[in-house]
Amino acid sequence: MGTIADEGTALAGVQRALAALREPASAGTVMDRGLRALCTHCGFSRAVLFRLEGSELVGEAIHFEQQPEWAAQLLLETRRTPMPMKHTVLETEMLRRRTAGLVLRPQDDPHAFKALTEPFLTRSYAAAPLVADDRVVGFVHADHYFEPDRHVDERDRLLLAAFSEGFAMALHRAVLIDRLARHRQALRRLIGEAGEVAEQIGSLDGGLARADEDLHASLRSAAASGGLPVDERLRSLLTPRELEVLELMASGATNAAIARRLVVSEQTAKTHVSHVLRKLRATNRAAAVSRYHAITNRDR
Structure with missing residues (x-):
């Protein structure tokens, strides 16, 4: 009964985290809200959002429950040093299968991307792909760094997988809202310019x-x-x-x-x-x- 109760509590945390994304907002706002909600309601202490750009993962947003200055520095590092999605990197298999995974000892794993796991001082982490329109558009990484004796486990993998599914939908909606807003602005500008040109012609x-x-x-x-x-x-x-x-x-x-x-x-x-x-x-x-x-x- 204790296990069932724990699973129920975990799923309730995912529901609360996704509920924070119900209100329509810009893509940037949804990214920040999502990572913060993931840590607050699902028990992680750090979370990073990567976008898939070509064949690389590039940092797009980050949330740390502590040390926000360090978080900002590491976000810049993820942009300076994109993660190549090649066969030697663990995330490549997660992308191919479109499933969440665990990286338990990145410091000893030859397939971990040391250029990022070392500056992050990562002991272990969970990762999940973000799938929208039937394609992977990014990844979310999360861990328990600020709890020194805690490592990620199967429960964390399932939580992150469930959250990432809803997070991807919220991000997709936000991107469409941003795109629509840009199109509206462009249309207003074109209407104004067309009116001015018509007046000049006449x-x-x-x-x-x-x-x-x-x-x-x-x-x-x-x-x-x-x-x-x-x-x-x-x-x-x-x-x-x-x-x-x-x-x-x-x-x-x-x-x-x-x-x-x-x-x-x-x-x-x-x-x-x-x-x-x-x-x-x-x-x-x-x-x-x-x-x-x-x-x-x-x-x-």
């Missing part, structure tokens, strides 16, 4: 200053005689987007407010305002709005 900017002067003269004449409708007068002078900007300026909107309303960058909104001022021969926003009201008879 604009009469550059080389038509004399025509603008003649147009102003004809507008003044038309306004006096009532020969042109109000909308036609403005459309003859400004692009559709500049008309929107002028309407917003007349309502008292700032450049930031115009940018939000038109879903463009604030710099693009500022450029539109500058075009409006130039075409209306206005020295500032107030003068532009005054001329807008004069043309549309809104101040009468």
Whole structure:
């Protein structure tokens, strides 16, 4: 009964560790949360996450229950000295079989990667592959370093295997969330740039200053005689987007407010305002709005 009770307690620890990963977050946050939860709820004192990059394992995140400065130094070491996944390294067989394993005496094992086990002062450790989309994307290593008389055992291997399965799913979800966020940002940027390019294509900017002067003269004449409708007068002078900007300026909107309303960058909104001022021969926003009201008879 004691063994069954111990197994139940261990599995409950894995459940608590994975529960810490339920809330959606960035990949980096999930990595840190996961390693911390693994140590807190599953009894390990050190945990390291490696990503599989080509045929090497490169350190990506680390958590020590003690001595965080040492942990940071060792994480840098795992990046300076990636673990090659070749037949002489124990993790290669774990990757091939996609199963967790134990390395009980790395200091004496010719297949242990001494370039990392020695600076880590490793006595024994458990390792498990992270499998997402039916492929191994990384590894988790964990041990009991800060308990000098304790070594990893079969129970630790099973715990790490169970945790790593859920951890891989949480990391996969986080990577997708990060990717979606990047795509959204890129799409917003493209929309803003496309709007700016469209306005530049449709604009009469550059080389038509004399025509603008003649147009102003004809507008003044038309306004006096009532020969042109109000909308036609403005459309003859400004692009559709500049008309929107002028309407917003007349309502008292700032450049930031115009940018939000038109879903463009604030710099693009500022450029539109500058075009409006130039075409209306206005020295500032107030003068532009005054001329807008004069043309549309809104101040009468």
